[in-house]
Amino acid sequence: MPYLLPMTDAPTLLWLRQDLRFDDNPAMRAALDEGQPVLCLYVLDEETPGEWALGGAQRWWLHHSLTNFQADLEKRGGALILRRGDPRQIVPALAQKIGASSVHWTRRYAAWQVDTDKAVKEALKARGINAESHNGGLLYEPWEIATKTGGTYRVYTPYWKQIQAREDIRPPLPRVNKLPAPSSLPDRDTLEDWNLLPTRPNWAKSFSEDWAPGEKGAKARWRAWLKSKDAKAYDSLRNRPDREGTSRLSPHLHFGEISVVSLWHDMQAAVAAHDFPADDGKVFRSELVWREFSHQLTFHQPGMEETPLMEKFSGFRWDNDKAHLRAWQQGLTGYPIVDAGMRQLWQTGWMHNRVRMIVGSFLVKDLLVDWREGLKWFWDTLLDADPANNTASWQWIAGCGADAAPFFRIFNPTTQGQKFDPDGDYVRRFVPELSALPKKYIHAPETAPPLILKEAGVKLGETYPLPIVDHAIARKEALARYEAIK
DNA sequence: TTTTGAGTTGTTCGA
DNA sequence: GTCGAACAACTCAAA
Numbered sequence: 235m236p237y238l239l240p241m242t243d244a245p246t247l248l249w250l251r252q253d254l255r256f257d258d259n260p261a262m263r264a265a266l267d268e269g270q271p272v273l274c275l276y277v278l279d280e281e282t283p284g285e286w287a288l289g290g291a292q293r294w295w296l297h298h299s300l301t302n303f304q305a306d307l308e309k310r311g312g313a314l315i316l317r318r319g320d321p322r323q324i325v326p327a328l329a330q331k332i333g334a335s336s337v338h339w340t341r342r343y344a345a346w347q348v349d350t351d352k353a354v355k356e357a358l359k360a361r362g363i364n365a366e367s368h369n370g371g372l373l374y375e376p377w378e379i380a381t382k383t384g385g386t387y388r389v390y391t392p393y394w395k396q397i398q399a400r401e402d403i404r405p406p407l408p409r410v411n412k413l414p415a416p417s418s419l420p421d422r423d424t425l426e427d428w429n430l431l432p433t434r435p436n437w438a439k440s441f442s443e444d445w446a447p448g449e450k451g452a453k454a455r456w457r458a459w460l461k462s463k464d465a466k467a468y469d470s471l472r473n474r475p476d477r478e479g480t481s482r483l484s485p486h487l488h489f490g491e492i493s494v495v496s497l498w499h500d501m502q503a504a505v506a507a508h509d510f511p512a513d514d515g516k517v518f519r520s521e522l523v524w525r526e527f528s529h530q531l532t533f534h535q536p537g538m539e540e541t542p543l544m545e546k547f548s549g550f551r552w553d554n555d556k557a558h559l560r561a562w563q564q565g566l567t568g569y570p571i572v573d574a575g576m577r578q579l580w581q582t583g584w585m586h587n588r589v590r591m592i593v594g595s596f597l598v599k600d601l602l603v604d605w606r607e608g609l610k611w612f613w614d615t616l617l618d619a620d621p622a623n624n625t626a627s628w629q630w631i632a633g634c635g636a637d638a639a640p641f642f643r644i645f646n647p648t649t650q651g652q653k654f655d656p657d658g659d660y661v662r663r664f665v666p667e668l669s670a671l672p673k674k675y676i677h678a679p680e681t682a683p684p685l686i687l688k689e690a691g692v693k694l695g696e697t698y699p700l701p702i703v704d705h706a707i708a709r710k711e712a713l714a715r716y717e718a719i720k
Numbered sequence: 721t722t723t724t725g726a727g728t729t730g731t732t733c734g735a
Numbered sequence: 736g737t738c739g740a741a742c743a744a745c746t747c748a749a750a
Contacts (some may be wrong), residue, residue: 385747389727389746392726
């Protein structure tokens with residue numbers, strides 16, 4: 235029996251990144267199956283060129299997620315070593331120092347992440363240490379889903395059809411309940427050393443009202459949402475920012491606090507038990523597959539964060555007006571649904587998906603600001619900022635990505651607001667200066683009669699901005715710019 | 721190889 | 736107010 239082996243035997247190193255969980259964790263399971271004590275390592279990489287430094291919002295999440303993970307790990311007899319620096323040096327050096335015979339980790343798929351992992355693997359092999367990476371983040375590896383001719387999918391629907399037809403997603407692995415650490419531990423940082431939490435000002439102070447980082451919080455949210463009334467009308471309510479129509483699991487999924495494989499099977503089981511409508515469950519699973527689709531694109535299209543998938547877009551003429559970008563970031567565009575979304579992002583670290591599309595379309599097509607500016611802002615402010623999802627979605631809304639919207643599809647921020655926030659509740663919550671406006675005018679305050687504005691305490695241009703651009707004019711200009719690169 | 725069918729998330733115009 | 740057509744033609748995937 236492996237656990238009877240003497241503790242002096244070579245330990246195993248488990249290098250954790252975006253897999254901070256004990257349920258269905260293939261890398262953790264494999265490390266445990268080595269039958270030796272396991273040392274867990276997390277490396278904060280702030281120096282590798284090309285590696286995107288963690289955004290501000292995600293630093294807050296990581297602090298809490300690691301705190302909770304560490305506590306859960308210690309309950310299981312385990313130990314977490316925190317180190318800061320370049321993993322290509324730290325991982326092999328630490329593995330050698332503790333005399334590890336093997337190192338396990340969960341794969342990541344953006345080009346620079348793959349490069350880092352390759353370098354770590356080579357350095358370990360050069361030292362005679364076994365290195366194994368695992369799929370713990372996706373339903374399928376990016377190379378497992380191919381077209382009939384062996385190519386990669388650039389259109390979502392056939393990709394989704396193939397996954398539906400396969401029905402070979404692996405069952406979840408059992409939860410790890412014990413993960414004994416070696417008796418002596420190497421030097422390590424403390425979380426406090428890393429200064430991940432914002433101070434002066436503490437702009438994240440309200441985050442904890444909305445979020446519970448960590449595996450426990452992820453599971454609680456998933457279970458509660460699955461039972462909720464709004465979830466069971468997912469197909470229609472997922473588009474309503476004023477309702478609890480979406481699962482809000484994205485930050486948990488990003489940090490690997492919950493497994494996408496578990497979500498898939500849980501949903502299937504809920505449908506089979508008649509606890510969840512089959513059609514809505516299918517739409518939810520197709521959203522999980524959108525995440526897969528973005529990850530396989532990132533893997534097969536290195537440089538996607540910078541380069542439009544459709545080459546002709548390289549010549550697009552942007553305005554990149556700094557004042558417009560700033561107004562968008564601050565939620566002061568004069569379009570209530572846009573401003574509500576941008577303020578939700580700032581206040582809660584998250585934005586509803588429908589509203590992400592509206593603000594994205596507005597930035598790119600109404601303000602003619604380069605989608606990469608939007609990508610950067612989201613990277614810094616979103617708790618769920620993910621290289622694959624964030625990049626693929628910005629390219630999609632800009633019209634230059636895979637399966638992108640046709641150029642003439644330009645969202646009208648007013649009608650989108652009326653359609654998806656029909657009573658204006660979402661706007662009232664995040665744009666309080668408009669909260670007294672009747673719903674007829676809540677999405678277009680500039681059309682309200684003076685008396686109505688006065689009664690609602692709104693002074694356009696003072697308490698709330700006039701629209702910074704006229705949508706009808708901006709739309710025509712965007713179409714002309716697209717015409718120029720055709 | 722060539723052909724055929726189809727493509728997340730929309731808006732506007734005019735009958 | 737509602738509805739269908741036009742937007743403009745391109746790329747992808749499969750037969």
